[in-house]
Amino acid sequence: MSAKIYVRVISPGRARGEALVSRQPINFYSGINPKTGVVVERNHELEGECIKNKILVFPYGSGSTVGSYVIYALKKNAVAPLAMVNEKTDVVVAAGCIFALIPCVDGIKVSKFRSGEKIFVDADNGFIVKE
Amino acid sequence: MSIFLSKKEERILNGEEGEILQKCYRLLVQLGEAFGADRLIPIKSVHLSGISYQSIGDSGLEFLEEISHQVKFKVRTTLNPCGMDLRQWRAVGIDESFAEKQFRILRALKTMGAVMTLTCTPYYLAPPKYGDHLSWAESSAVCYVNSVLGARTNREGALSALASAIAGVTPNFGAHKEEGRKPELLVKVKAKLKSVSDYSALGFIVGTQAGNRIPFFKGLKAGAEEMKAIAASLATAGSIPMFHVEGLTPEWKKQKIVGLEKLEIDLRDIHRIYDEFEGGEGEAVFIGCPHLSVKELHELCLKKPKMKTFVCAARGLSPSLFRCLRRSGFIVLHDMCPVVSPLSKKYSKLVVDSFKAAHYLGERGVLKKREELVE
Numbered sequence: 001m002s003a004k005i006y007v008r009v010i011s012p013g014r015a016r017g018e019a020l021v022s023r024q025p026i027n028f029y030s031g032i033n034p035k036t037g038v039v040v041e042r043n044h045e046l047e048g049e050c051i052k053n054k055i056l057v058f059p060y061g062s063g064s065t066v067g068s069y070v071i072y073a074l075k076k077n078a079v080a081p082l083a084m085v086n087e088k089t090d091v092v093v094a095a096g097c098i099f100a101l102i103p104c105v106d107g108i109k110v111s112k113f114r115s116g117e118k119i120f121v122d123a124d125n126g127f128i129v130k131e
Numbered sequence: 132m133s134i135f136l137s138k139k140e141e142r143i144l145n146g147e148e149g150e151i152l153q154k155c156y157r158l159l160v161q162l163g164e165a166f167g168a169d170r171l172i173p174i175k176s177v178h179l180s181g182i183s184y185q186s187i188g189d190s191g192l193e194f195l196e197e198i199s200h201q202v203k204f205k206v207r208t209t210l211n212p213c214g215m216d217l218r219q220w221r222a223v224g225i226d227e228s229f230a231e232k233q234f235r236i237l238r239a240l241k242t243m244g245a246v247m248t249l250t251c252t253p254y255y256l257a258p259p260k261y262g263d264h265l266s267w268a269e270s271s272a273v274c275y276v277n278s279v280l281g282a283r284t285n286r287e288g289a290l291s292a293l294a295s296a297i298a299g300v301t302p303n304f305g306a307h308k309e310e311g312r313k314p315e316l317l318v319k320v321k322a323k324l325k326s327v328s329d330y331s332a333l334g335f336i337v338g339t340q341a342g343n344r345i346p347f348f349k350g351l352k353a354g355a356e357e358m359k360a361i362a363a364s365l366a367t368a369g370s371i372p373m374f375h376v377e378g379l380t381p382e383w384k385k386q387k388i389v390g391l392e393k394l395e396i397d398l399r400d401i402h403r404i405y406d407e408f409e410g411g412e413g414e415a416v417f418i419g420c421p422h423l424s425v426k427e428l429h430e431l432c433l434k435k436p437k438m439k440t441f442v443c444a445a446r447g448l449s450p451s452l453f454r455c456l457r458r459s460g461f462i463v464l465h466d467m468c469p470v471v472s473p474l475s476k477k478y479s480k481l482v483v484d485s486f487k488a489a490h491y492l493g494e495r496g497v498l499k500k501r502e503e504l505v506e
Contacts, residue, residue, distance in 0.1 A: 010165040025342065025370065030491050034188060042493055060343055062370045064491075065268035066181040068288030069191050076190040088343060090370045091162065091305070095288035098161045
């Protein structure tokens with residue numbers, strides 16, 4: 001187990017899982033199917049990937065403010081990520097995560113992660129551990 | 132990090148004024164703590180996004196119905212477009228089951244006290260004043276009122292704006308404070324822009340490159356409508372609450388631009404983004420992303436459509452101009468946006484003059500300049 005990486009807490013909670021990393025921002029409204037959790041945005045680097053039960057790592061959310069509802073719908077439809085990790089969380093993603101009770105932290109470069117890595121996110125105490 | 136709360140706010144947070152108000156405060160306080168707010172501040176108005184059944188689905192509908200009989204909005208709360216024109220939905224082929232669910236969403240919002248504006252340009256109906264604190268969702272309206280009117284709102288999510296409508300307050304951070312309105316990128320515009328669509332193109336290019344940094348434009352000539360086009364595409368491509376334009380926007384003089392990273396945009400960049408969004412011929416045209424102003428409606432009145440053309444603007448903005456447009460052969464729709472409506476799915480290709488609309492239509496969107504769409 002590697003060292004704790006300290007991060008800022010956006011939405012509390014804890015989660016352990018496999019990272020899914022995007023270097024591009026994510027527009028939840030146009031980019032993710034809320035029923036399946038699959039990334040549908042054309043030419044997005046995660047196009048075709050499913051975010052269900054992943055630790056979703058991306059720089060920040062972009063585009064529509066309806067993204068908050070999409071995050072809530074993902075949770076209701078049981079296809080939400082286990083946690084989100086951002087470089088700088090935006091209000092749309094933050095509100096969606098807080099409301100849907102999805103742990104979310106920020107303040108760390110996306111380039112520190114690779115898809116498939118096992119990560120523990122402790123958004124109660126503000127740290128991440130790579131396992 | 133901690134946010135100052137009054138005794139009353141603490142009581143609400145402890146659930147003494149009901150569960151829903153408690154949840155709203157919890158969301159706003161957590162947001163405030165995450166983003167370093169010092170306190171909650173009262174707001175003049177809220178503008179909600181996430182009104183179309185197509186956007187929020189059953190989970191959103193059920194949630195709104197559940198809370199609608201338990202709370203009322205504390206401040207003026209306007210609504211973004213929904214998925215259909217409330218009077219002409221049958222005529223444009225919206226099916227009964229969609230309409231039924233859309234009406235349920237609207238009834239729930241009306242029960243809580245919403246003003247049924249159903250437009251993405253609520254500032255044309257009641258413009259916020261310079262310095263007003265707001266909690267607005269709808270990224271294009273946020274970017275417009277911050278930049279062009281000097282009002283102050285973060286780019287709220289649909290749910291944080293809803294919480295603010297119920298609570299009447301928003302956490303004081305970001306664009307509510309002077310330091311959250313500072314430019315972080317200097318954009319030199321070396322292209323002569325003509326069409327309103329060129330401004331939309333500029334916003335999309337800069338939004339993609341700026342990411343979440345506030346741009347300061349130099350060398351840009353633009354009227355209010357052109358700045359609306361920039362606001363819409365800037366906020367679509369990026370996560371940007373506002374922009375400044377030298378000589379034009381109300382706060383540009385206050386800003387320091389020395390040492391900022393520079394970005395130059397020339398005509399080749401503009402041509403390149405048009406090429407990227409080129410999609411052949413369309414089956415129908417949609418003009419009105421964002422919803423049109425009186426000036427734009429007036430200009431359009433002097434033209435005729437070349438093919439089936441939908442025009443969208445806020446109901447009540449100018450009934451005489453709407454009549455004029457209908458006489459010219461345009462199909463004028465209110466209350467809705469084709470992008471969040473099943474209407475757009477009836478066409479395999481829809482021609483638009485806005486990069487925001489083209490982005491959200493995806494493969495069904497074809498971009499052309501507004502001038503090419505009418506004669």
